[in-house]
Amino acid sequence: MSKKPSYPGNTIMVRPNGPLICGSEINVIIQDADGNIISKEKELALCRCGHSSNKPFCDGSHKKLTIDAEQEFSDERMEELNAPSDELIITLKPDAMLLIKSPVTIFSRSGLSVTTRNKGALCRCGESSNKPFCDRSHSQCGFKG
Numbered sequence: 001m002s003k004k005p006s007y008p009g010n011t012i013m014v015r016p017n018g019p020l021i022c023g024s025e026i027n028v029i030i031q032d033a034d035g036n037i038i039s040k041e042k043e044l045a046l047c048r049c050g051h052s053s054n055k056p057f058c059d060g061s062h063k064k065l066t067i068d069a070e071q072e073f074s075d076e077r078m079e080e081l082n083a084p085s086d087e088l089i090i091t092l093k094p095d096a097m098l099l100i101k102s103p104v105t106i107f108s109r110s111g112l113s114v115t116t117r118n119k120g121a122l123c124r125c126g127e128s129s130n131k132p133f134c135d136r137s138h139s140q141c142g143f144k145g
């Protein structure tokens, strides 16, 4: 197996048919829509299959499912990152997406897909046809979380 790619600063690694592994040299902060901090860690795994019993975190439920969540993605635009050492702040939109509010490098586990963003929306319902990005499918599939 190839070596896991690594990048400086804030990162989100897309695991094949698995979670988003979020990392920061300072902190990954998960907050609710009101700005209340839910979690503050250097690394954590966020569910992107929509089936965790411990949302927004991965609880391994994806391993029991046949989910279609490839790691590669086609939107590979590279934005110049504002401040690469900032904390990685992710906001949970109720019954909807993960909102990124910090500079971050998003990459597939294979290293074949890479993009940099200063903000963005990631799928956590498991139904987007543009994974790992949100395409608003959560509003059709009745996602709760």
Ligand code: FES
Residues within 6 Å of the ligand: 017, 018, 019, 020, 046, 047, 048, 049, 050, 051, 052, 053, 057, 058, 059, 060, 061, 062, 063
């Ligand atoms: S990705 Fe692991 S439980 Fe959803």
